[in-house]
């Protein structure tokens with residue numbers, strides 16, 4: 001019997017097991033069409049970017065490791081992204097940072113970027129048949145050297161970063177218009193203080209003023225949507241982060257924009273999965289940065305852990321796919337970067353498929369009847385249901401490597417492409 005036949009046979013058996021619980025496995029696979037993950041371009045090159053003058057990565061984020069094969073040109077970044085896309089089931093999106101512009105016609109500073117610097121990315125996305133999201137890059141720059149950007153008390157620097165964000169939003173609107181799918185523009189700034197600051201209020205008032213200025217121009221929602229990303233702390237900014245969760249949640253609610261929840265940006269015992277149904281009572285949509293924090297915001301490769309599962313389950317249980325924009329945010333330079341990318345994205349996708357295979361209504365009924373032992377027991381049983389047979393069948397249907405087969409594909413790419421860089 002061929003491997004394909006075995007996968008199909010295993011799926012038929014799994015389907016019966018799920019059907020016995022009232023779950024339609026075909027329908028769960030169908031639901032995966034709505035799970036479009038925005039692939040963060042910065043996993044290809046350790047958040048380096050395409051500006052000629054590479055600034056040292058700053059802002060309290062770090063890519064550790066020196067595995068060979070890092071992409072160093074826009075062509076290599078695109079080749080790596082194409083490889084990643086080819087190894088993932090379903091349709092994803094691209095999440096681009098402003099430092100990844102196409103500056104081959106001449107590099108410009110961040111306050112002078114225009115649509116023309118991103119046209120080749122828009123065309124690339126069109127060719128791939130995918131949408132694109134965008135990010136202002138308010139770090140790795142001499143005007144961020146003192147740790148402040150939009151909240152800076154240096155008026156020249158503050159205005160510089162306002163202009164950058166303004167331009168990024170205009171570029172995002174054009175991206176969404178050309179690609180026919182809204183571009184989510186995320187603003188994250190590293191601003192904060194290593195030691196105890198005195199004028200916390202002054203910096204936060206500046207940040208509010210800067211965001212108001214940068215977001216004064218409104219764009220159609222069909223073209224672009226604004227998101228702001230909060231953070232608890234970063235390396236070198238341990239005592240105060242200007243853009244805290246309280247600050248940005250307030251700003252997002254007051255302005256009806258998206259709050260970006262990065263699951264590495266909270267106290268380790270807080271779960272972003274628990275926050276989704278809270279914030280969605282007050283904002284229309286959220287943006288997620290799915291990552292794996294180890295003791296700090298370390299941005300390790302996503303794995304199928306309880307935190308990621310809760311995030312996916314909360315979205316699927318509540319039909320929130322149209323209100324939650326799913327992005328990733330990890331960067332590991334210590335292993336094959338394409339391998340990191342594909343493993344992490346597939347892990348997130350698995351969490352969504354597992355969530356789609358849950359008999360949610362029955363579990364809610366148990367909960368509402370106070371049958372909490374039965375709820376606990378069922379949640380435990382679900383963990384060992386034959387999920388992998390459904391995942392393998394989904395990959396087979398999508399024409400991408402099944403199970404661990406993608407490892408060999410990545411090794412081949414390493415031997416044929418990455419080693420020559």
Ligand SMILES: C[C@H](O)[C@H](O)[C@@H](O)C(=O)CO
Pocket residue numbers: 042047061135188229231262289297329
């Ligand atoms: C590169 C990203 O924009 C960055 O990681 C940001 O999203 C973040 O999470 C900073 O800690």
Ligand SMILES: [Mn+2]
Pocket residue numbers: 188229262289329
């Ligand atoms: Mn993030």
